[in-house]
Amino acid sequence: MIDPGHGGKDDGATGPHGIKEKNLTLAISKRLADQLKQQLGATVILTRTTDRYITLDQRNAIGNRIKADLFISVHINAAESAAPSGIETYYLNTATNKAAQRLADRENRAFGKEIGTLQRIITTMHQNATTDESHELALMVQSNVIRGISKKYNGVVDKRVKTALFYVLVGSKAPSILVECGFVTNPKEEKRLNSAAYQQELASAMASGIKRYLETGKAAHRTL
Numbered sequence: 001m002i003d004p005g006h007g008g009k010d011d012g013a014t015g016p017h018g019i020k021e022k023n024l025t026l027a028i029s030k031r032l033a034d035q036l037k038q039q040l041g042a043t044v045i046l047t048r049t050t051d052r053y054i055t056l057d058q059r060n061a062i063g064n065r066i067k068a069d070l071f072i073s074v075h076i077n078a079a080e081s082a083a084p085s086g087i088e089t090y091y092l093n094t095a096t097n098k099a100a101q102r103l104a105d106r107e108n109r110a111f112g113k114e115i116g117t118l119q120r121i122i123t124t125m126h127q128n129a130t131t132d133e134s135h136e137l138a139l140m141v142q143s144n145v146i147r148g149i150s151k152k153y154n155g156v157v158d159k160r161v162k163t164a165l166f167y168v169l170v171g172s173k174a175p176s177i178l179v180e181c182g183f184v185t186n187p188k189e190e191k192r193l194n195s196a197a198y199q200q201e202l203a204s205a206m207a208s209g210i211k212r213y214l215e216t217g218k219a220a221h222r223t224l
């Protein structure tokens with residue numbers, strides 16, 4: 001299951017040249033779906049295939065209803081200055097640093113969801129037995145993306161695997177990650193992210209990471 005972040009009335013982040021996160025996440029997600037079909041012969045479902053608004057709860061309800069094996073949420077990062085760039089992959093855990101918390105706040109807020117019921121979320125997390133698998137999936141995807149993109153592009157910043165309290169991952173029963181594919185607020189990265197060639201490299205590398213996880217990771221010991 002692939003979840004293109006934002007959509008419809010929710011633009012997500014916007015870059016200096018007006019490029020919107022919601023359009024980038026959809027384009028990258030569609031390419032990722034094609035790559036997963038090609039590389040894995042997988043059945044892939046997207047939470048949205050057009051520019052439409054769906055709530056956070058609807059997103060993971062779809063994943064759980066179809067009993068998805070994996071849940072991949074695709075997002076684009078934003079910062080207050082133009083300088084920050086790079087790619088990072090998150091899996092669900094209590095936020096461990098201020099930057100991760102700020103990001104989680106922004107992404108959670110974008111869905112119009114107030115994280116008021118923290119206790120409920122933490123209870124859900126404790127019931128979630130997929131944390132190790134999500135961590136491993138995050139490591140495989142992040143390392144493959146950095147390696148893949150760096151072959152063709154200069155100055156790719158590896159912001160590594162991190163944890164945060166992303167609401168969109170809370171309800172997922174499958175191993176789940178959220179990939180922040182770059183900073184739309186960085187003019188160079190905004191331009192790259194908006195190009196078909198870069199989107200394709202990203203999607204291909206993400207799919208390779210997912211393939212490697214399924215072949216070699218903890219998933220190999222799990223009945224999918």
Ligand SMILES: [Zn+2]
Binds near residue numbers: 006
């Ligand atoms: Zn986002």
